Amino acid sequence: MADKVLVASRFGRSMLGRFAEQFELLETAGKPADQVFSATQLADVRALLTMGGQPLGRETFDMLPALGAVVCYGTGYDGVDLKAAAERGIVVGNSPAANASAVADLALALLLALMRRVLPADAYVRAGGWSGAKPSPMLKPPRGLTGAKVGVYGIGEIGRKIAARVAGFETEVAYHSRSRHDVPYRYVGDLGELVDWCDVLLVAVRAGPDTEKIIDAGMLKRLGPSGVVVNISRGSVIDQAALIAALADGTIAGAGLDVFALEPYAPDALAEFPNVVLTPHIGGHTQEAHRAMQDCVIANLAAFFAGKPLPYPVQG
Numbered sequence: 001m002a003d004k005v006l007v008a009s010r011f012g013r014s015m016l017g018r019f020a021e022q023f024e025l026l027e028t029a030g031k032p033a034d035q036v037f038s039a040t041q042l043a044d045v046r047a048l049l050t051m052g053g054q055p056l057g058r059e060t061f062d063m064l065p066a067l068g069a070v071v072c073y074g075t076g077y078d079g080v081d082l083k084a085a086a087e088r089g090i091v092v093g094n095s096p097a098a099n100a101s102a103v104a105d106l107a108l109a110l111l112l113a114l115m116r117r118v119l120p121a122d123a124y125v126r127a128g129g130w131s132g133a134k135p136s137p138m139l140k141p142p143r144g145l146t147g148a149k150v151g152v153y154g155i156g157e158i159g160r161k162i163a164a165r166v167a168g169f170e171t172e173v174a175y176h177s178r179s180r181h182d183v184p185y186r187y188v189g190d191l192g193e194l195v196d197w198c199d200v201l202l203v204a205v206r207a208g209p210d211t212e213k214i215i216d217a218g219m220l221k222r223l224g225p226s227g228v229v230v231n232i233s234r235g236s237v238i239d240q241a242a243l244i245a246a247l248a249d250g251t252i253a254g255a256g257l258d259v260f261a262l263e264p265y266a267p268d269a270l271a272e273f274p275n276v277v278l279t280p281h282i283g284g285h286t287q288e289a290h291r292a293m294q295d296c297v298i299a300n301l302a303a304f305f306a307g308k309p310l311p312y313p314v315q316g
Contacts, residue, residue: 003305004044006033006064009051011073018294019049023301030054033063047071047301050080052094053207053234053263057081061088069304071297074284075099075158077314078207078234093310095296097157099284104161106283107202107232110256111166113277114228115200117142120274137274143226145169151198153191153215154205154233155181162202162232174198177205195222200230207234217242223252230256232283235263244269247276258283 007016007027019025026045028036045064050056052072056079061067070080072094085092113119120137124130145166152163152175159175163185167173174186176194181187188194191214195201201223205211215229215238223229229252231238240261246252247270254275260266263281270276284293300310 003046003301005047005049005301006042006045007049008033008056008060009049009054009073011049015290015294019298019301022298023047023305033060039063047304049073049297049301052076053079055079058084061085061090069093069300069310071300071304071310072314073293073297075103076207076234078236080314082314091304091310092314093296093300093304093312094314095293096312096315098292098296099286099289100157100161102286102289103158103204103232103283104165105286106258106279107158107162107204107230107256108165110230110232110258110277110279111200111202111228112145114230114254114256114275115142115145117274119277145171145200147171148199149174149197150200150202151175151188151194152185152202152204153177153194154203155183155185156204156206158232159202159204162204166200166202171200192219192222195219195227198223199226200228203229203231203233203237205233205237207236212236213239213242215239215243217246220246220252225250225253227252228254228256232258235260240267247273 004024007025010030044066046066047069049071052074053076070092074095077094148171150166150171150173152159155175155177163173174188176188176191256277258279296312300312303310
């Protein structure tokens, strides 16, 4: 049987070209597989490549009778129905930690841009405000990061790298996760207590049913009018409507967001706030991260087709 891989998400041509050197690819361009290929063509597909946040479950599995592996490009796999996969004996793999440094870098970029009002300052200079002696958005000095109390929600590989980076700014760092980890930061066993304590909440938790909208109106109120939140996890972790309301009435001071509830859409309301920094889910979008994630995909697929255990199986 051929090493046939159904590509269920949209990927760049150069990336697919690298995969095509070793595997036979059937590309759906993000459409349902049965709208692109016949049942005969899908009958011997043994592996599926997807973005981890894209919904994938029984309906797709039913189209692929020979499917034995789902390989997620990137760290996340929250879109994959793990129960349905397990019932069919389908193994699931991802690219753990491959993009962790890149995502952590962006978390700090969002945080610094937010706290130091980089975007309003940039717009002011570009519009001639500085040279024209017009009122500056920087008249009231912004708060710096040094000395801030930073709470990291989720201390996996990405959370650890975020904590290490932000600690370098002479901050006080604490974290919350399901259990205590061997890291040099204070553990807070209750998320609400962490939010009460911190000035900055950095969201790096793995998304799932247990974290959906866990940062809700109540949590945002506890963060307070001088608090800011940065989310590089998944949009589902924060109640987006509650966040917009909290920004509108000053419940919190600002937000940095790389992820949204319904991508690729960012609500217009968020774009209207000067105290919000928005990026289009580019946390893992660096040359180095993409190469590392591709290496994980190739290793997982090659092992599966060779009848070996996946080197990067989903731990969940």
